[in-house]
Amino acid sequence: MSLEHIGSRSAVSLAGSVEVTRPQDGKIDITGLRLNGSAGYALDSDTRIISNANFSLSRELPGTPGLGSNIAEAPQTIKGGVDVGITRQFGRFNVGVTGGVARSAYGPTTYVGGTSVDNWERNAWMFDAGLRVGYQVTPIFEVFGQAGLGRDIFDEPQLTAKRDATDAALRAGVTGRWNDVLEATVSTGVGLRRFDAAGLDEVVTQLYDASVTYRPDETLRLTAGLSTGVTPSGPLDGGTTRVSYAANAELGYTVNSWLALRASADWRTASFVGSSDTETGYGFGLGADYRINRHTAVTADYGYSQSDTTADGIEDAHRVAVGVTIKR
DSSP states (O other): OEEEEEOSSEEEEEEEEEEEEOOTTSOOEEEEEEEEEEEEEESSSSEEEEEEEEEEEEOOOTTOTTSOTTEEEOOOEEEEEEEEEEEEEETTEEEEEEEEEEEEEEOOEEETTSOEEOOGGGOEEEEEEEEEEEEEOSSSEEEEEEEEEEEEEESSOOSSOOOOEEEEEEEEEEEEEETTTEEEEEEEEEEEEEESSTTSOOEEEEEEEEEEEEEEETTEEEEEEEEEEEEEOOTTOOSSEEEEEEEEEEEEEEOSSSEEEEEEEEEEEEEEETSOOEEEEEEEEEEEEEEOSSSEEEEEEEEEEEEEETTTEEEEEEEEEEEEEEOO
């Protein structure tokens, strides 16, 4: 479900989705709930305020690629966050400041055989602040620099050492915009994660990010991206920090007024600081929308994913979904 309102100076959007599953030999369960909202308001021609809020509840199904084969019930994951930002134009310069707070909480993990492990020590508050300064060199190209500072505070210490940490990141990049046809951004930088506990080594990571959007006409849209993630390890991960790199691409093509096609592909890899575990994977998908009338469309999607982890080796999954989309 999604709602959107656009006014002369403001814009508000809300989106939500729920996933209900029933394994062949199990009970009906809600394995996914996601809510997102955003709002923007133009104070004047040069200044704009933007805010975002999100909430998600999820639980991986047994047998999902990347989930250990010895896990009978994965932990329930609850995440939520709010961030606010303001941008201001100063001639050829544009400056943006952001701040946010997020919370993550995990339920217990149940293993094959009936044993259960609580994950309360992984629950954490996360605070972030950022600054972005851009300069419009030409009507097409903008160069920019970004700085970020974050703080992770965990509820309780683990048996070895509490994982409270401070994050810092610096990036520099360039963006090119060719009317509404092509937009591309590339940036690189360095990230530092330093723990309060003296026994935990700091983590230095090279950061790479890129995105491309190509839309030559109203019927074709192509997007691609590369991203770097540095986050605390989850309840099913080893080590203290997860360092991941991911790439994705999406293609959408409108055949005519009643048929639209789409395709997607992704690749990812992750390593864990303080552990020898690794994780790689890829996937692709195909889908179509058949428009019955101006308000109703039938959707069909196929997806394939494969994961290769240190603990469980190669696993794959196929997913087929059909549904109905109603717009008003």
